[in-house]
Amino acid sequence: MVTIKDIAKECNVSIATVSNVVNGKNKVGAQTQKRILEAIEKYGYKPNLVAKGLRSKRSGVIGIIVEDMAQFTTPDIVEGIMHRIEDYGYKSVLVNLRFYSRWSDTWFNDESMLESTIKQSLSEISSMQADGLIYVAVHGRNVTKIPEDIGIPAVMTYAYEQNPQVPSVVIDDELSAYTAMKYLLEKGHREIAIIGGRTDNLHTQLRLKGAVRALDEYGVTVPDDRLFYVKWNRDDGYKAAEELFGRDKKVTAVFCMTDRMAGGVYQYLYDNGRVVGGDCSVIGYDGQSISDYFIPGLTTMALPLDRIGDCAARLLMEKLEGIQSGIELKDNILAIPCEFVERESVRDLNADKG
Amino acid sequence: MVTIKDIAKECNVSIATVSNVVNGKNKVGAQTQKRILEAIEKYGYKPNLVAKGLRSKRSGVIGIIVEDMAQFTTPDIVEGIMHRIEDYGYKSVLVNLRFYSRWSDTWFNDESMLESTIKQSLSEISSMQADGLIYVAVHGRNVTKIPEDIGIPAVMTYAYEQNPQVPSVVIDDELSAYTAMKYLLEKGHREIAIIGGRTDNLHTQLRLKGAVRALDEYGVTVPDDRLFYVKWNRDDGYKAAEELFGRDKKVTAVFCMTDRMAGGVYQYLYDNGRVVGGDCSVIGYDGQSISDYFIPGLTTMALPLDRIGDCAARLLMEKLEGIQSGIELKDNILAIPCEFVERESVRDLNADKG
Numbered sequence: 001m002v003t004i005k006d007i008a009k010e011c012n013v014s015i016a017t018v019s020n021v022v023n024g025k026n027k028v029g030a031q032t033q034k035r036i037l038e039a040i041e042k043y044g045y046k047p048n049l050v051a052k053g054l055r056s057k058r059s060g061v062i063g064i065i066v067e068d069m070a071q072f073t074t075p076d077i078v079e080g081i082m083h084r085i086e087d088y089g090y091k092s093v094l095v096n097l098r099f100y101s102r103w104s105d106t107w108f109n110d111e112s113m114l115e116s117t118i119k120q121s122l123s124e125i126s127s128m129q130a131d132g133l134i135y136v137a138v139h140g141r142n143v144t145k146i147p148e149d150i151g152i153p154a155v156m157t158y159a160y161e162q163n164p165q166v167p168s169v170v171i172d173d174e175l176s177a178y179t180a181m182k183y184l185l186e187k188g189h190r191e192i193a194i195i196g197g198r199t200d201n202l203h204t205q206l207r208l209k210g211a212v213r214a215l216d217e218y219g220v221t222v223p224d225d226r227l228f229y230v231k232w233n234r235d236d237g238y239k240a241a242e243e244l245f246g247r248d249k250k251v252t253a254v255f256c257m258t259d260r261m262a263g264g265v266y267q268y269l270y271d272n273g274r275v276v277g278g279d280c281s282v283i284g285y286d287g288q289s290i291s292d293y294f295i296p297g298l299t300t301m302a303l304p305l306d307r308i309g310d311c312a313a314r315l316l317m318e319k320l321e322g323i324q325s326g327i328e329l330k331d332n333i334l335a336i337p338c339e340f341v342e343r344e345s346v347r348d349l350n351a352d353k354g
Numbered sequence: 355m356v357t358i359k360d361i362a363k364e365c366n367v368s369i370a371t372v373s374n375v376v377n378g379k380n381k382v383g384a385q386t387q388k389r390i391l392e393a394i395e396k397y398g399y400k401p402n403l404v405a406k407g408l409r410s411k412r413s414g415v416i417g418i419i420v421e422d423m424a425q426f427t428t429p430d431i432v433e434g435i436m437h438r439i440e441d442y443g444y445k446s447v448l449v450n451l452r453f454y455s456r457w458s459d460t461w462f463n464d465e466s467m468l469e470s471t472i473k474q475s476l477s478e479i480s481s482m483q484a485d486g487l488i489y490v491a492v493h494g495r496n497v498t499k500i501p502e503d504i505g506i507p508a509v510m511t512y513a514y515e516q517n518p519q520v521p522s523v524v525i526d527d528e529l530s531a532y533t534a535m536k537y538l539l540e541k542g543h544r545e546i547a548i549i550g551g552r553t554d555n556l557h558t559q560l561r562l563k564g565a566v567r568a569l570d571e572y573g574v575t576v577p578d579d580r581l582f583y584v585k586w587n588r589d590d591g592y593k594a595a596e597e598l599f600g601r602d603k604k605v606t607a608v609f610c611m612t613d614r615m616a617g618g619v620y621q622y623l624y625d626n627g628r629v630v631g632g633d634c635s636v637i638g639y640d641g642q643s644i645s646d647y648f649i650p651g652l653t654t655m656a657l658p659l660d661r662i663g664d665c666a667a668r669l670l671m672e673k674l675e676g677i678q679s680g681i682e683l684k685d686n687i688l689a690i691p692c693e694f695v696e697r698e699s700v701r702d703l704n705a706d707k708g
């Protein structure tokens with residue numbers, strides 16, 4: 001089947017331009033319009049009729065609900081969304097639920113307290129007559145935030161939506177942690193500690209699963225006393241390092257499930273006269289902007305935030321404009337791996353032997 | 355004159371509660387409502403009648419236009435705004451102009467290219483029937499972004515709006531840089547270098563002015579070859595340090611106009627075996643989250659982002675609800691100083707002598 005992409009390629013214009021012509025928007029020069037209409041005729045391109053039928057009611061606005069804009073993950077996901085939807089001529093408005101700012105982390109185990117806030121934000125989005133909705137969660141968990149009767153296409157990001165109408169775009173935590181741990185193992189490390197988040201947190205669970213898969217492949221075990229479940233921050237990373245190295249001098253590498261935790265480990269090692277990447281290796285996770293400033297540079301797994309936003313927008317555009325995204329969902333989920341960022345914080349023990 | 359604050363204090367309730375009663379909103383318990391009405395009677399409180407006259411048309415929504423959400427200054431300003439307006443029962447919607455994302459820094463000297471984007475966002479805000487507008491700029495400069503005929507109260511943040519109807523809430527760069535430089539001088543430093551941004555940038559100019567005021571008080575001069583005008587980032591901080599220390603071994607302290615530049619100086623000193631806070635002192639500016647991870651800790655001036663947002667919201671509420679903000683403007687501007695954050699990156703040379 002001929003798609004809008006093929007027409008755009010043939011005419012050497014953007015998809016948005018073809019879309020404008022198909023939808024009779026008066027934005028395209030006469031010459032270009034003629035070329036596009038001829039290509040449509042020639043290749044027998046049929047715009048998505050269901051989508052077209054709905055178009056006359058459209059506002060051209062996508063609603064974005066974010067759970068907390070002040071969390072570091074949110075702005076980059078939103079940027080990815082906006083970049084893509086603007087390519088298709090859509091605008092966006094954003095509503096910020098301020099979960100952490102309002103309730104710190106008290107809402108983790110009782111999300112029912114959030115219901116009225118979310119309901120209100122959905123009604124705001126609806127009163128703007130948004131054509132579609134993207135919801136940006138602040139941490140990965142199973143949620144039911146998008147009601148079945150919402151009436152517009154929606155996509156969840158950074159959490160797993162249970163509403164079967166709504167696809168979810170998330171990090172592939174299992175694969176990313178597998179990659180990170182495998183890297184430590186390939187560099188010859190066998191005495192490894194892991195600093196993770198809360199045990200009931202899905203990110204912790206999946207990252208641990210991935211790390212253990214790599215360890216198993218090398219026949220290496222991380223005993224319980226080298227495994228820490230703490231808060232995701234710098235102070236807790238420091239305390240874990242203090243406890244670990246206070247009793248255990250054999251560990252050569254620490255896998256930290258956030259860069260912030262790694263920052264605490266760096267500080268502990270500095271305070272105790274030990275050199276990161278020399279006496280002890282550290283690997284982080286998140287690729288936050290802070291990680292650019294660690295000395296020596298922190299090797300880490302960078303969250304694919306921009307891509308999460310981009311893919312969510314493409315899935316939404318598929319529903320709204322009938323433009324094939326080319327994205328294959330598995331159980332209604334797209335899991336995107338982190339990008340491996342190699343810097344200087346992990347020592348190659350093989351090189352020492354060689 | 356009795357204000358809504360006095361009534362709230364007298365009744366031991368929030369301003370929002372008094373506001374709800376005054377405006378006949380059915381949100382307050384009967385007992386409390388009775389107490390508030392009695393206090394209003396007793397003290398002869400007169401709600402702002404102009405504001406009240408307009409109220410029936412209100413949506414309860416504040417529009418926030420941000421120039422670029424992906425810039426580190428934006429989310430905290432927005433958080434400050436939202437926190438405060440929600441206290442008064444307002445909601446908000448946000449439109450992101452994506453200046454840097456769309457045009458990198460090509461728009462610095464020709465803001466006319468932004469006009470249609472801003473016009474569109476103003477019409478979006480207007481179609482939401484927002485009661486008020488707060489505009490969040492990405493860098494300090496004289497702007498005319500809010501048209502005179504906008505028809506709703508508006509406040510500018512992080513830049514200087516020329517429309518006389520619109521107050522501006524900005525950083526007090528002059529005073530903050532004065533404080534930073536004075537600190538270096540008090541710690542005994544006399545051989546000082548300065549790494550600043552572009553010369554045509556208002557932040558650079560004001561920070562330099564403040565720094566020079568402190569230097570003058572101590573009769574110290576920073577010669578031109580110790581004064582750098584570079585980009586605000588880490589790489590440029592590194593290059594400036596390389597050039598400086600390559601020819602000048604006497605400098606004991608570097609004042610960097612961003613933490614990111616300071617990150618580059620840290621890296622240069624590390625690469626050359628010199629110890630920050632020992633062999634050379636460094637002071638930063640911004641108080642970005644990255645600065646929490648510098649080792650040793652970076653002494654810096656933290657931007658009052660949350661307070662900028664908070665004060666902007668209070669100025670808007672003053673116009674909308676007649677609630678005295680207590681904020682005194684000078685030439686229609688409120689300039690808020692940075693918060694001084696003392697860590698370990700500046701050596702006390704007096705202590706060495708003593």
